[in-house]
Amino acid sequence: MADRPPAGAPAGAAHHRLRATVHRHLTRHPRAAALVDRLTPRSVRARTTLAACASVAVVLSLASTAVILLLRVNLERTVEAGAREQAQAVAHLATDGHLTSPLPLDHGTDFIQVVDANGTVVAASQNLTGHPPLAPADHPDGHRTFNLDTPGHAHHKRVTSIAATTPTGPVTVYVGASLRTADAAEDLTTAALAVLSAVLLFTVGALTWRATGRALRPVEAIRAEVAAIGDRDLNRRVPEPRSDDEIARLADTMNAMLQRLEAAGARQRRFIADASHELRSPLTVLRTQLEVALAHSDPDVHTDLVAGALEDTERLQALATDLLLLARLDTTDHGWPDEPVDLADLVHTTVAARGAEPHPVAVHAPMAITVPGNPLWLRRLLTNLLDNAQRHARSYITVRLTTDRASGDAVLEVTNDGPPIEPADREKIFERFARLDDARSRDDGGTGLGLPIARDIAAIHKGTLTVLDSPGATTFRTRLPIPPAPPRDVPTGCR
CATH class of the missing domain: 1.10.287.130 (Signal transduction histidine kinase, dimerisation/phosphotransfer (DHp) domain)
Structure with missing residues (x-):
């Protein structure tokens, strides 16, 4: 009683309880658990074949049951209709007072017996002459049919009873028809469906096994190739099948x-x-x-x-x-830094903290622009851009902070009047230890890591760092997204 789910419990709870009961049983019986584990298919091919066969078996079982039931009902209706016609013919004879004994049997009819209200046999077919009245398992009611085993016969019968009125009183006509043909047809159909279902299940299993094997063959080839690839064989590639799947x-x-x-x-x-x-x-x-x-x-x-x-x-x-x-930038799983940073204040404080510079820095940051980020990293981004500009500028450096209304980004530009960067080299300068002029970079003290660090910091903040075409100057533009302002709550009653 403890494992029985309460009335109204969901099906999922009953399934969980069943699984828990099976698990407890297997835990108490290690041999049964080992047998279940041994019989459980492990490969995808075997599981797919088993699932396909089980699904087809269920469908075939339901379809075969439906076919046999329909066949049985149709055959019994046919036999019953013949017996009813015979019973009606005998009832007309009884009504007209023309009953004779023995009564003739039509094709498909096994016996006829006419019994009066006192239980006396008035007339009968030759095979029931001298037999007592039939005792059905249930009382007939009009044209109601019922099953009855007749004396000397073990096969199934369909008996139809009809009440009639004769000149000497009421009588009941019993007509029995054999269901031997229906039983034989049902047995033959059942055997044929069983053989057909077995052949179909075997065919489905074989085709599924073969098709699954062919479908999984490229997967096995991919697995084997990946297993053979080591840390020094990354130039190898897995085979690609020609199919588009x-x-x-x-x-x-x-x-x-x-x-x-x-x-x-x-x-x-x-x-x-x-x-x-x-x-x-x-x-x-x-x-x-x-x-x-x-x-x-x-x-x-x-x-x-x-x-x-x-x-x-x-x-x-x-x-x-x-x-x-x-x-740290490469190995850390960075989330988007969400500390509010005032870029205008960051620009002014960073430039002022650098002190004396070889070239003057002009700052144009007229308004406060707040973005989510890490202030230390953003300061490092600007510092790296300023260091690069100081190494290559001839006379001046300009830092400009604006907003792009079209994209909603904060735009930070660092411009110097140094030699321009060729278009082919504008991505190369962001590679680590990349130098367009090794001798000059070493003399200027550059490590070749400032710009790559700056771009990585911009990427961590979901931004970009690019080099622009500027007449007579070089401009590094950083774009940082500005989150949309939260909607203001409108007080109740305001329009």
């Missing part, structure tokens, strides 16, 4: 992923190589300076060498800081 799209997606992984691995190796090269140059210079300082005892030489070593140390520190920030 889900498996072909899966193979195309896998190849696209492998291509991205290969590109990411190549970028990582190139980044490591570039970082090693960038670190090796100042370390080599620093070591040379220290070795020279140890070899000379002149204080003036020591001072110059220590000053140079300090510059190289600062360069190494800046490079290490940029590398750590890039690693």
